[in-house]
Amino acid sequence: MASKKKLQVFISSTFTDLQEERQAAVSAILTAGHIPAGMELFTAGDESQMQVIKRWIDESDVYLLILGSRYGSVEPISGKSYTQLEYEYAIEIGKPFFAVAIKESAEEKRIKRGKAFIELENPYLLKEFRKLVTSKMVRFWEDYRDIKISVLETISEFSRREDLVGWIPGNESTNSIILAEEIVRLTKENTDLKKKINEIPSYKKKAFDLTFEESYDLFSSFKVHNIAENDDFENLLISIAQAFGDSKYSLLHYIWFLKESNPNADIELPNNDYVRKIIIQPLKMMSYIDVFTSSENQPKIKFYFLSPFNSFLLKLRLYRNVNLAEELVRLYNNI
Incomplete structure (x- = not known):
């Protein structure tokens, strides 16, 4: 193949x-x-x-x-x-x-x-x-x-052109193949959720030309590897994912943790070329985030889709167990 x-x-x-x-x-x-x-x-x-x-x-x-x-x-x-x-x-x-x-x-x-x-x-x-x-x-x-x-x-x-290798050749990174397969399979994930959402008329309306479900799939498609600092942190991410009804944690759950830990602060831009191109770049071009330079001359990210009155966050609060996820973050930070 x-x-x-x-x-x-x-x-x-x-x-x-x-x-x-x-x-x-x-x-x-x-x-x-x-x-x-x-x-x-x-x-x-x-x-x-x-x-x-x-x-x-x-x-x-x-x-x-x-x-x-x-x-x-x-x-x-x-x-x-x-x-x-x-x-x-x-x-x-x-x-x-x-x-x-x-x-x-x-x-x-x-x-x-x-x-x-x-x-x-x-x-x-x-x-x-x-x-x-x-x-x-x-x-x-x-x-x-x-x-x-x-x-x-x-x-x-x-x-289909063999002369076009693409970003991160497969012979250099196994993870890139895994990530590509996950993105291609996006439309097949969360089948039960799709059936339920399609029955709700309000979800037919699109923002940035994506439904809430498609946006959720997009954010969840970016799997984060080796990002957990210790077993406790990884267990927290797993618990947040489970509170959202997901089997594995992804970038969405990691960003949720960062924003809940620093609700009034913007997040520093990771100094990682792979993260910037594979994750940050598409989200910025879709206008879900903005990258700017802070007064301390540090590049930071503003996540519009998790701002208090954004429709994505409002629907996330309505259809996911956000209260449990918030409580998990509070307990972790108070340890």
Whole structure:
């Protein structure tokens, strides 16, 4: 049986006008069991913006361009937008790529949404860039659903390519294979829970294009290994998982412990490349978390999905034994 692999897909686009479309691409990449990457994750440093972009494209397996009705911010030296420079760089280095471009018939709808969704400063440059993009491998979209379909179909083709190794080759880490299999099996987990939730009309409404059940599965899919400091702590995580109705503890239960232990504090960002790419990166691109620099100049994480009035947390309190989990954390911290 062929080994499963997780491809890192770099998502390139203008930002403010295509947030819904970017989230659709992120959702499709995660659904396919792969890793999205994009400018949301970049933090200020000594490198120039283009140096950082090129490094991330180099480290990714596939480059995806979402082309809308904006040209984007222009890089002062070249006179080209960062989006176009990213696209040209991916082509130049021979990076496997695909593009989805807005249909011309759909641009009229975006005009009605206001100036933020149309190009006013560089329409000629946008026209020339569109010519370049449509002269190569491209699909067209009218709304975010078209993007989801295109991404799912195309990334499936890329995943069958033997020359694309993916993030953390199987011959270097056994855990990466286990994690990939767990993500692929997400839709098969918690069968009984899915049946119950599907009977509740309120769960049909989606946030970030995921139901509560899908969000819960996403967070629970990230299994944490060797994170327990001692047997007591591991037993606590197991007990929290059992209080939630889960057989094994995961990142969700670990984060729950951290937030309950420090309810008014943000969590320090782990200095671990694997955690940042496999766990932190997808959650940030889905807008479930934010990574920021504190006043003490320390990178920290703000977990929006566990904020007091977030719908995910409210439903978690309603359908999981949260009171027992809270009491377990209090008892542990008072020992």
